[in-house]
Amino acid sequence: MKTTKKIDPSKRAERVSWMLVTPLACVLGFFLLLPILTIVTVSFWNFNEWSFFPDFILDNYAYHLTSAVTWATYLKTLKFMVLTWCFCAVIGFTVAYFLAFHVRSLPVQIALFLVCTIPFWTSNIIRMISWIPFLGRNGIANSSLIGLGVIDEPLEWLLYSDFAVVLAFVHLYALFMVVPIFNTMMRIDKSLIEAARDAGASGLQILTNVIIPLAKPGIMIGSIFVVTLVMGDFITVRHMSGGQSASVGRIISNEIALLQYPAAAASSVVLLCTVLLMIGVMMRFVDIRKEL
């Protein structure tokens, strides 16, 4: 007769959970923690024109943090971030509200939601670049405005300006706001709104006292997407500002291009900390875990 070795069920459960957690831990370890550790290590190394080598210097950080360019660039990047966030939040909330509360049938909701994703069928570089001929001095926007007699001279600030950068950002990232807000709004129990109405609340009161508080986790998740994407961007800023505006991402890509890997690593670490700090603050406002 075969005897199977009896394992204590609680021990067995523990082993299974270790095994279940291993693949994810390995993936995160290799593809997230290890690279970040490497970047942190390299950020203390020294470099010359053509190579970089192990050392322990703080110059990379010292230069990065004391340079006026860095501060001006962070200020600029934050400005882009705040503007983009405001527009994305307003547009995202409005679209999601319309989809969730005005459209009554589920198939129509799904169909309209899919319509929102159509621009995302092409790469974001193409979506960004296609603004350039549209906004240019002799572009469609200017020629139609002149044709309509609204303006006499082409508007120079449409392209290669902060306006163009923010416009492209909003276009690229608004959907990241729509999706999570729509998701949380769909979970709001309609009877809560009816109850509010029965209790005599006006439309605005329902919006501010019922819908916005309940949609907060969605707004927050969308905000995290928008904030991290804008803070790390280098390509949109370069193309839409015609190379005239700096962003933190561009500082890093410039340093890489000039073989200054340790300097680039230090800049990346500072950016990472800044973004983590910002997300930490945002998490203070909403406990996403609890609310989901």
Add this chain to the structure above:
Amino acid sequence: MTKKLDTKGISRRSILKGSAAAAGAAIGSGAVTGFPTIWAQNIKDVTLRQFGTGVSNINEVAAKVREDLGFTLEMTALDSDSVTQRAATQPKSFDIADIEYWICKKVWGAGNLQAMDTSKIKNYDKIVGTFKSGKLTPESVIAQGTAPHTVGFTSGPDGTDFVQEESGWMTLIPTIYNADTLGIRPDLIGRPIDTWAELLNPEFKGKASILDISSIGIMDMAMVVEAMGEYTYPDKGNMTKEEIDKTLGIFTEAKKNGQFRAFWKSFDESVNLMASGEVVIQSMWSPAITAVRAKGIPCVYQPLKEGYRSWGGGLGLSKNLSGLELDAAYEYINWYLDGWVGGFLMRQGYYSAVPETSKNFMTEDEWGFWFEGKPAEGEIKNPFGDVMEKAGAVRDGGSFYDRMGSVACWNAVMDENRYMVRKWNEFIAA
């Protein structure tokens, strides 16, 4: 400097290369007799890996090498930053580096390249003086900046230094070069332009552009500052910190006043800025001018009274090459200077280091147009068969000696390079 050509277009053309290559082979076969044949059999197994900027990394050249020399040449085209990176940090990843002289100044010290014995270079004596003594003709004045001859020679086979005389050991074998100036849209400007100072003329407010590659851009800036009469540099190619501050200060002020529409980094960006009319005057490269004209839009590579900013590239050998592969590399370099490649490149508007051998591979009319600055008698086509100029056209700037004879400075790496790069980044962020 990056001269990013449309690589997609080239590979597409390379499928269609058949006829052109066959025609070239008929002419070329005469030139490749008399090569040593001892290793003729096993040389077929040799593969040389070359990387460089898009200018001369052309598939047609690799195909012709296969045909004439029998071995395989693999080519990788990168932008100039990546080229510098690879030459400096990954010596095992290439056999031949096709780099610019200012990149050579940056990376030679890393010791990843080996010096070349000029006695093995058949056409060494015919290489133009610019690359040997620095003088195109005996009367020429040596231009400022990283002039090729200043970084063209090293002290010996293992030298990591540069020497100023023809030592017999070359760092790079010069292959291709040109004289750059400002590109303008004559139809939108409507008056003659003859000085670099026009780049900052308030008349072109919001319609000017400059390239965002610091080593090249700073030289264009220096040409402008001198032309404006703001300052005369003892050596534009090696500025002091104060000179860098002054130069970038003038341009930062212009930037804040809205002088620039955009800064460009890649070849096609410069073409689009000019073709769309966003910009009417900007620093530009010769093939970009051709690309704008090919769209039927008037664009002139305007010769300016202060002279040209020039650049040059060459082939360097990896330290890791030895034996048969090294022999193959020397054969390749000799073949390169033998004329076929030179003709191929000169028909795109560049110059060959040994122009006289290229003449055999160009028609009388082509030679007259590209090299001698004579009016074209018939249509001038590029090596891919596209019509570049119609009969009667004259090359902007005229003949080889007119253009290369009035070079004011070369693309450069300065002693204060790191400081300059930082200041450049401040300028971009300003």
